[in-house]
Amino acid sequence: MTAPFPTRKQEEWRYADLDALEPVWEQFAEPRTLIVGPGESLEEVWLPTGDDVQVRRVELALGEGASARIFVLNTAPVYGRIELEISLATNADFELYGANIGTALATNEIVTVVKHLGVGGRSRQVIRSVLNGKATGSYLGKVEVARGAQQTDAEQSVKAMLLDRGATANAKPELEIFADDVKCAHGATVGELDATQLFYAESRGLDPAGARALLLEGFVMGLWDSVSDGDSIADAAREALRRIV
Amino acid sequence: MLKIENLHATVADKPILNGVSLHVPAGEVHAIMGPNGSGKSTLAYVLAGRPGYAVSEGGAMFDGRDLLALEPHERAAAGLFLGFQYPVEIPGVSYLQFLRESLNSQRRSRGEAELSGAEFIKLAREQAALLGMDAEMLKRPVNVGFSGGEKKRAEMVQMGIMNPRFAVLDETDSGLDIDALKAVGAGINRIMRDPSKGVLLITHYQRLLDYVEPDKVHVLNGGRIVRSGGPELAKELEREGYVEAAA
Numbered sequence: 001m002t003a004p005f006p007t008r009k010q011e012e013w014r015y016a017d018l019d020a021l022e023p024v025w026e027q028f029a030e031p032r033t034l035i036v037g038p039g040e041s042l043e044e045v046w047l048p049t050g051d052d053v054q055v056r057r058v059e060l061a062l063g064e065g066a067s068a069r070i071f072v073l074n075t076a077p078v079y080g081r082i083e084l085e086i087s088l089a090t091n092a093d094f095e096l097y098g099a100n101i102g103t104a105l106a107t108n109e110i111v112t113v114v115k116h117l118g119v120g121g122r123s124r125q126v127i128r129s130v131l132n133g134k135a136t137g138s139y140l141g142k143v144e145v146a147r148g149a150q151q152t153d154a155e156q157s158v159k160a161m162l163l164d165r166g167a168t169a170n171a172k173p174e175l176e177i178f179a180d181d182v183k184c185a186h187g188a189t190v191g192e193l194d195a196t197q198l199f200y201a202e203s204r205g206l207d208p209a210g211a212r213a214l215l216l217e218g219f220v221m222g223l224w225d226s227v228s229d230g231d232s233i234a235d236a237a238r239e240a241l242r243r244i245v
Numbered sequence: 246m247l248k249i250e251n252l253h254a255t256v257a258d259k260p261i262l263n264g265v266s267l268h269v270p271a272g273e274v275h276a277i278m279g280p281n282g283s284g285k286s287t288l289a290y291v292l293a294g295r296p297g298y299a300v301s302e303g304g305a306m307f308d309g310r311d312l313l314a315l316e317p318h319e320r321a322a323a324g325l326f327l328g329f330q331y332p333v334e335i336p337g338v339s340y341l342q343f344l345r346e347s348l349n350s351q352r353r354s355r356g357e358a359e360l361s362g363a364e365f366i367k368l369a370r371e372q373a374a375l376l377g378m379d380a381e382m383l384k385r386p387v388n389v390g391f392s393g394g395e396k397k398r399a400e401m402v403q404m405g406i407m408n409p410r411f412a413v414l415d416e417t418d419s420g421l422d423i424d425a426l427k428a429v430g431a432g433i434n435r436i437m438r439d440p441s442k443g444v445l446l447i448t449h450y451q452r453l454l455d456y457v458e459p460d461k462v463h464v465l466n467g468g469r470i471v472r473s474g475g476p477e478l479a480k481e482l483e484r485e486g487y488v489e490a491a492a
Contacts, residue, residue: 200332202321203317203318206350214346
């Protein structure tokens, strides 16, 4: 049985491209479940597939002391959605490093719910979006800290770079906290390339497109600093940036 | 080599340069001195092509080419280097990558072969060592976390790597302690003292000129060159101040 098709009235689908999703909904309706047992660790790199519509819906459960790191490049040509619901038991550790890179009319979004259920959990989400044309890039991230989940340390860092006037970035970090000894940092910025940095790079001999590409690379590439699984995601991100500069 | 004629320029519609004329032949170092707000940095930016600095009259020729008709990166490829008064930080981009891509972009546009990663690293290490800079710093993001003195030293390392034909150095001496000043002065002499090269050295103070002796000194005031002379003019300025000496 397929789950009911979402509507835009649901907050987590508010910015979605439902027209693009509808024909392929059946294929994505059921989320994938990942379980990381106590003390175990998981690292995943999610690369784009090249399809017009790319959706990943994942439920991730981290046992006591478990850790997971997910690196994702979301750059579908029409609609890309990364949807993650994570639950953290005591002392579990979750990190998400994601980029939305979009051009033309693409909509790419990362939607997360992080549930801190036990004491001493740590979560860190770092999202960077680079958008040109009339592309949309969104991050909707909810962090829930359950009653008693003291010493939770949750961080959300969301930055977007808009290269054209028609591009849109949505950033919505959200916190719901039922404990009184927690740290929940969140920050969101939307900007454009810095003219002084561009001139500095051009004065050293980079042509304008090369200078833009280099600055954008600097903006995005830090996401992959801690990935142990080769250069695949860095190469794919570089390729995606080249397409939109 | 560099010939500036009757150059007028405005920034945000405000006239800053009001008819600068200056000729730096190959093989010479010229110093430009002047009080705050006299137009020194504006002159440097106009020569390098910074957006927002509009030339309203006059021009500048570099080796017989119309310098002002070139884009900033084309000026770099033609051999012009600007040493920034305030070097810019670029988070996320390592110095090595920044300089390698810049240099190779210049070389491509001149029809020269690009340097491989290994060739470039060798060159960068050599130049860093010559300026007394730890080459490990080049692995860090461009100028991020560098002290004022380290940034200026790094500008000179960049100049050594680019090996330009003409350098405009905008207050490269400001913010340097005496050891760094000596190292930077020696760097300028080593890289740029050559019969085929030229330098325009913009400075407030005489002290850098103790290490890099200029062939000519010009005083810029009110957006115009009000006096020119030999190296002794710099000493006179230091003694008497701009108001007296430029009167």
